[in-house]
Amino acid sequence: MNTAICEIPKLESKKDSNIHPHQNFVTRDKRNEDLGHQSGVVWLTGLSGAGKSTIASLVERMLFQQGYTISILDGDTLRTGLNNDLGFSKEDREENLRRTGEVASIFANTGHIVLASFISPHHKGRESVKSIVGDNFYLVHVHADIDDCISRDPKGLYKKAMFGGIENFTGIGQEYEKPEVTDLTINTSDSCVADSAMQLVSFIKSKFEL
Ligand code: ADP
Numbered sequence: 001m002n003t004a005i006c007e008i009p010k011l012e013s014k015k016d017s018n019i020h021p022h023q024n025f026v027t028r029d030k031r032n033e034d035l036g037h038q039s040g041v042v043w044l045t046g047l048s049g050a051g052k053s054t055i056a057s058l059v060e061r062m063l064f065q066q067g068y069t070i071s072i073l074d075g076d077t078l079r080t081g082l083n084n085d086l087g088f089s090k091e092d093r094e095e096n097l098r099r100t101g102e103v104a105s106i107f108a109n110t111g112h113i114v115l116a117s118f119i120s121p122h123h124k125g126r127e128s129v130k131s132i133v134g135d136n137f138y139l140v141h142v143h144a145d146i147d148d149c150i151s152r153d154p155k156g157l158y159k160k161a162m163f164g165g166i167e168n169f170t171g172i173g174q175e176y177e178k179p180e181v182t183d184l185t186i187n188t189s190d191s192c193v194a195d196s197a198m199q200l201v202s203f204i205k206s207k208f209e210l
Pocket of ligand 1: 193
């Protein structure tokens, strides 16, 4: 009986492929000059219910009206589409942030100020996004006391988590690692929505001017 000799297929390394990212003629600098401000990523981290989405939405509206090119990347929105194959284990959260970092980076390179609103509970995940984005990455901790988050519970998630309906829910089943160093901390337990938003508006204006 003839035994066919099978060649073992060569495994291609994901990093060793024939991929050559395109160099755009319209550079980030040209876009920034044209738009009148620098671009980059403002990363809002904090517990669910701390106020990330509320602040991001108000700040986007205010700065857009003042002529800024500004966009929101929201955790729930990305999890509905691009990242809908990922759960909330530590590994999946890291992959969620890696992909988000890549998307945020594309937006930043095309002139946007990106308001990225993600619980992002772990140092490692936040550091990985920072290294993907590079220049003009700012970490903003939107802080609220856990008791305030639980009593606000805008999406009813704490209630569900406390009755065992959500595994790995940050603040209940999974720890939130408070950032040791931030570019800005907004304490929403101590300030109203308008004041919190204004703190971020002032910060962005100071950091993104040309
Ligand atoms: P997150 O995006 O962090 O999960 P949300 O923005 O969805 O939180 O919800 C925050 C809730 O807290 C909203 O109901 C909002 O009205 C309320 N809130 C109270 N004070 C503030 C504040 N200073 N900044 C932002 N939100 C606040």
